[in-house]
Amino acid sequence: MEKYNLICDIVNNDCVEVMDSTEYKFDLTYLDPPFNQNKNYNSHNDKMNPIEYWNWMEEVCKKIYDKTTSGGSIYFMQREKNVKEVFRVLEDTGWTFQNLIIWKKKSSAVPSNNKYGKHYQIIVFATKGRKPRVFNKLRIDPPLLVTEKHKRQNGMYVTDVWDDIRELTSGYFAGEEPIRLPTGERLHNQQSPIQLLLRIILSSSKPGDFIFDPFSGTATTNIVSRQLSRNSICVEKDHLYFQYCVKRLNEFRDVDKIDRFKDNYKYTKNLDDIWGSPTNIKEFTPSQYTLFEKKVNYK
Numbered sequence: 018m019e020k021y022n023l024i025c026d027i028v029n030n031d032c033v034e035v036m037d038s039t040e041y042k043f044d045l046t047y048l049d050p051p052f053n054q055n056k057n058y059n060s061h062n063d064k065m066n067p068i069e070y071w072n073w074m075e076e077v078c079k080k081i082y083d084k085t086t087s088g089g090s091i092y093f094m095q096r097e098k099n100v101k102e103v104f105r106v107l108e109d110t111g112w113t114f115q116n117l118i119i120w121k122k123k124s125s126a127v128p129s130n131n132k133y134g135k136h137y138q139i140i141v142f143a144t145k146g147r148k149p150r151v152f153n154k155l156r157i158d159p160p161l162l163v164t165e166k167h168k169r170q171n172g173m174y175v176t177d178v179w180d181d182i183r184e185l186t187s188g189y190f191a192g193e194e195p196i197r198l199p200t201g202e203r204l205h206n207q208q209s210p211i212q213l214l215l216r217i218i219l220s221s222s223k224p225g226d227f228i229f230d231p232f233s234g235t236a237t238t239n240i241v242s243r244q245l246s247r248n249s250i251c252v253e254k255d256h257l258y259f260q261y262c263v264k265r266l267n268e269f270r271d272v273d274k275i276d277r278f279k280d281n282y283k284y285t286k287n288l289d290d291i292w293g294s295p296t297n298i299k300e301f302t303p304s305q306y307t308l309f310e311k312k313v314n315y316k
């Protein structure tokens with residue numbers, strides 16, 4: 018069985034600066050930037066002039082494109098009202114559109130008096146070149162509707178509507194997964210669920226590939242990548258968030274383990290090959306860019 022020398026890096030810096038200096042090439046990027054909606058991000062100003070904000074997003078997307086391998090993928094998360102800008106930015110920077118994924122929240126909708134309540138976020142999946150180099154057709158087996166009388170034989174393919182992954186951002190629904198401060202408060206209100214990264218990384222990469230996350234937040238991408246035998250480099254500008262990223266990687270919590278979700282994908286062809294295995298890992302190699310305070314040990 019092939020053995021990997023796995024890289025698992027978290028860098029405390031500005032993502033544009035890191036992209037300008039790194040020699041890594043990316044096979045897959047998860048792009049979950051601040052949405053410019055005046056949220057509290059510790060040090061980031063989330064109330065930029067909209068033109069400035071979208072110019073910044075364009076610069077980020079162009080730099081990712083230049084660093085991406087042929088057929089590599091990007092998943093760009095945004096608010097649904099920004100869909101036009103996301104399409105424009107991706108197209109102008111060379112990306113080829115593949116899917117508009119609707120991530121339907123399992124929690125309650127954001128109400129409105131004048132229009133329908135908001136119940137989803139968009140994730141645009143695009144590739145460098147006409148077709149993805151890797152696309153694993155995952156199968157899941159969501160609960161049947163009451164109107165469906167016959168049990169499925171072998172699940173169903175994942176579509177572009179993801180309604181089986183719960184967000185972490187709503188009050189008591191958040192559970193154990195969110196990183197907490199000593200006071201018990203959430204560290205980061207935009208922490209992505211493990212299950213979301215699991216779906217993206219499993220679908221669009223294979224073991225040994227290189228995953229990039231320019232807006233790391235809480236290192237969710239590192240955490241999932243290394244358990245799937247993928248290399249990863251994540252960048253977080255804020256020092257407090259960065260320190261918690263390092264802690265999360267070093268202290269590997271039970272709630273961050275992905276194996277409990279493997280059964281959800283049991284009908285997927287070649288699941289074991291796609292999933293990768295920690296036994297394939299020779300060692301972690303902190304790269305020349307690493308700013309680790311302590312070397313991360315895989316558990």
Ligand SMILES: C[S@@+](CC[C@H](N)C(=O)[O-])C[C@H]1O[C@@H](n2cnc3c(N)ncnc32)[C@H](O)[C@@H]1O
Nearest residue numbers: 031032049051207208209232233234235237254
């Ligand atoms: C939406 S959050 C990402 C949350 C992440 N997906 C998670 O699972 O925790 C965006 C993050 O980008 C960081 N950020 C803002 N500007 C940045 C920059 N120029 N370079 C790197 N990180 C930045 C913010 O501090 C924030 O933590």
